[in-house]
Structures are given as C-alpha cells and as structure tokens.
Amino acid sequence: MGHREGIFGFVMAGFGSRQRKWSAGRFVALALGVSAPVLFWAATTYAPDNWSWQHLTQPLAAVNAAERQFDGTAQQAEQRTPSATSTTPEVMPKAPPPLGTRRPLSEVPNDGSPEGRLLEVYRLIGEGKMREALARAQKLTQDIPNFQLAQLTYGDLLLAQTMPLQTVGNAPSTLSDKASERIGQLRTEALRRIAALQERPPVGAIPKSFIELPASTRHAIAVDASRSRIYLFENRGNGLQLVDDHYASIGKLGAEKSVQGDQRTPIGVYYITSRLEPSQLTDFYGAGALPLNYPNEHDKRLGRTGSGIWVHGVPSDSYARSPQSTDGCVALANPELKAIMDRVQPRTTPVVIARQLEWVEPQAQEGERRSLRNLIEGWRVARSSGDMNRLLNFYSPKFSSGAKDLSQWRQQLSQEAGTGRARNLQIKDLAILAWHDRSDLMVVTFGEVAENQTTGVIKRQYWTKEDGLWKIFFEGVIG
Known part of the structure; x- marks a missing residue:
C-alpha cells in the first residue's frame, strides 16, 4: 500500500461505519487534492455494500483538478526564473496582527457569499450545533465543490461524529510533507478569513x-x-x-x-x-x-x-x-x-x-492634505511665472524623466516658459497618494490646462523627501 493509501486508512480508521469512512475519505481527498486512483482505492475498500459511482456527489473531475493544482502541474502563465538571491519564504503570521476590536463569530453576519457561509459553519461549531453545522457544510460543498477549505471543514465535521477535533484539518501526523504543507496552508487560509471578518477596519476609516x-x-x-x-x-x-x-x-x-x-x-x-x-x-x-x-x-x-x-x-x-x-x-x-x-x-x-x-479617519489627514495641496500649488505658481530658479527648487538633483536629467529638463522648462505655454496653468482632478519605502514618497496625478484652454495633458509626478523637503524625482505626461 502506498503512503497516500496509508493516509486514508489512518484517517478513516476512526469512523464507526463504512459509510462514514467513505464520506470522510472523500472530503479529505478533495481538500488535499489526492489522486483519483487513490479515491477509487478508498471507495472500493471502505464503501458501503450498496455504494455505486452515483453516490459521488462531487465529480471525479474535481478531484483530478485538485490534484493538478496540488502537484503544481497546472499550466501557469506566471512562470519566471527564480532568483538565486531571494529564495527564502517570508514568514508571514498565520493569524494577522490585530486591526481593531475583535467581535465574536456570533456577531459576524452571513452575507450569503461562500466565505460568509463558511464562517457561519464555524460559528455553529463554536456554539456546539454540530448537526446544523454539518448540514450547512454539506450544502456549501455541494454548491461549490472546488472550495477546498469548505471540503476540509466538512471532513472535520464528519470526523467529529466519532472523535474530538483538535484543530482545523484534524489530519494524522503521519501525512506526507506535501499533504502536511497543504493542510497548513488551509489552516492559515481559515485563520485569515476568520480574522478579516472578526476584525473590521474602523467605520469610516481609510x-x-x-x-x-x-x-x-x-x-x-x-x-x-x-x-x-x-x-x-x-x-x-x-x-x-x-x-x-x-x-x-x-x-x-x-x-x-x-x-x-x-x-x-x-x-x-x-x-x-x-x-x-x-x-x-x-x-x-x-x-x-x-x-x-x-x-x-x-x-x-x-x-x-x-x-x-x-x-x-x-x-x-x-x-x-x-x-x-x-x-x-x-x-x-x-x-x-x-x-x-x-x-x-x-x-x-x-x-x-x-x-x-x-487605517486613519479622513479628517485626521486634513492637515497633511492641506500642506501637500499648498506644496503643489507652489510648484504650479512657479511654473506659471517662468521663474526657473524658484521652479527648480522643487526638483531633486537626481531627477530624471525618460532620458532627460535635471539639466535637460531645465532646458525644456525654459523653452516652455519662453513660448508662454506655461503661463497661468491650472491644475484639475488632483490625486495624491503617499507611502513609505526607504523614504517618504508620494505620487501626484493631475490634469494640466493652459490659459484659455478647456483641455490639456495628464501629468504624473513622483516626489520624495530629501533632507526633510519634498522634491520631484520624476515627471511625465501619461495622457
């Protein structure tokens, strides 16, 4: 008997009847993505006497598909050559850091989505309503047979009829490395989903x-x-x-x-x-x-x-x-x-x-918003006036725009000022987004409309803080 067959024998040994053994094995198969031949072995070994392939409510195609995904043999258009200098996985917490006040699962509404329905099953489990949880989980797996976390939960509930559950994916410790890894991934997925619905961002925050x-x-x-x-x-x-x-x-x-x-x-x-x-x-x-x-x-x-x-x-x-x-x-x-x-x-x-x-309250950003608007307005006034010295104070010495460095950019700005194209420029549809990556950064997008014109170009600027002052290190037309 192969190792995966041994997994089925171990998991299903705790079930009191052949019917329950078959059912649990089927949903562990769908959750782990084991092969159709192994599923056939489990069926012929543990199926009830009156069993036939018509009892399989989930098509075998779903099992085969799960195997392809599990084994990594699905056609993936994202393939790239792995980096030799960055092959260590980042350790991400299974349960995310606290976001706000944690509400109990009993207060998490079921919005009818697959995730909401799964969380409803977890809530029923927490309330000890195992029969109702089992029925809900069964219906969810019937409606969405390729929802592997739901299949795993259903398998847990079937197993719970004969033995206590210790964790999500109550599988034996003798699982293969791949199967253990997949169970761990599903557990992490469950924790992330639960945390996201229990810990909501503050109302109105962005x-x-x-x-x-x-x-x-x-x-x-x-x-x-x-x-x-x-x-x-x-x-x-x-x-x-x-x-x-x-x-x-x-x-x-x-x-x-x-x-x-x-x-x-x-x-x-x-x-x-x-x-x-x-x-x-x-x-x-x-x-x-x-x-x-x-x-x-x-x-x-x-x-x-x-x-x-x-x-x-x-x-x-x-x-x-x-x-x-x-x-x-x-x-x-x-x-x-x-x-x-x-x-x-x-x-x-x-x-x-x-x-x-x-996450912050929008009004808490009003001071920063006003300050950045004033900064961009200062750039606009300097550009409209044609004062090159004043205007260049807004640019980083490391500025580049395509193939142009700051010296070449100055020549372009001077030419535009000489022709009057920059006179009385107006800014419309201003967007400001900020983040931190080694330094404070912001990307600014706006429509630039010349005097006596109704339309213009769309520009995007990237700013960074240098010695405590905001400087533009890229500027270009995007539309």
Missing part, C-alpha cells in the same frame, strides 16, 4: 495612503498582505467608502518584490493600466486580469526588475488559492474578481499594496 482623490477617480483598491485581504473603495461625494473586501493570495515568498522571478508581491502605490478578459488569457487567470504599472518610477529608480504583476482570478477548477501561492500577483476567487472588474476603470484606479495597511 488606508493612510489615500490623501486625496478627485471625483473622476470612482474607485480605489488596497491590499493588506498580512491579512490576505483586498479592499474596494467607492469615491462618493463625502469621500471614500469601503464597499467590499475579499480574501486574496500574494507571492509564494511574501511581499516586497525586488528582482525578476523572486516570487514576491511588490509594495507601493500602483495604477491599473488595462483590463484583460478571459478570452485574452489562459484558464490559469480565471475570470480575467487587471495589470498594474509595476515597476513604477520609484521601483525603477531603485533598480527593481520584473513585470506582469496583475490582480487576477484563479483556474476554473479552483475556488481560491492559499495565502502565499502566486509568483507575485494578487489572486482572488473568480466571482469576486469579476465584481471588481465590473466596477473599476483602468488608468484612473489606484492600487495600494502594503505589508500592513494603516
């Missing part, structure tokens, strides 16, 4: 990076790597409002991407550049993708390499991926990605990715 967004920016996205969570905000008349959030996966080796193929997710402020439909992609990306502008100008300045960082879905034979399982992208369930893609607009939607988001 990530600190969102300093100012114009009305033309309808939505904004933030990703908290420590919580495996993606947050969607809507820009309403009274400011940003959190409208949705979902479980999400990041890079296999954690966060802070620096080189091509390091399997890490970048940290910083980015923008969605385009929208890719499933018809343009392989099935690996699921419901589609939202490419980001990594590397941004700050990343390039630091020599960071790599590309193809997207927010995307998962293969159609999967429901979700483990917390750290991508090659650097942010991945989430297909229905949830589709809901985001239907709302956001490329080019104007910012995406903040942080190790841990810092």
